Amino acid sequence: MGSKQETEVERLLLENYETYYRLAYSYARQEQDALDIVQESAYKAIRDCKTVRNPDYLATWVYR
Numbered sequence: 215m216g217s218k219q220e221t222e223v224e225r226l227l228l229e230n231y232e233t234y235y236r237l238a239y240s241y242a243r244q245e246q247d248a249l250d251i252v253q254e255s256a257y258k259a260i261r262d263c264k265t266v267r268n269p270d271y272l273a274t275w276v277y278r
Contacts, residue, residue: 216260217263217264218269219263219264219266219269219272220260220263220264222263222269222272223259223260223263223272223276224260226272226273226276227256227259227260227276230273230276230277231252233277234252234255234256234277235248235249235252238251238252238255259275259276263275263276
């Protein structure tokens, strides 16, 4: 079972997937590349979310 922060990051990723995809697509301009960017970013966000000092800023941290 994941930590509370991991669970929150997963929820944020699911709720905001379209926003993250559109941002990635605006940089990559290729569907598959944008999907890869979102997938890699989601992995890193879940992996590294424990480094966020203030959980109130998780949404901003994930988006960045």
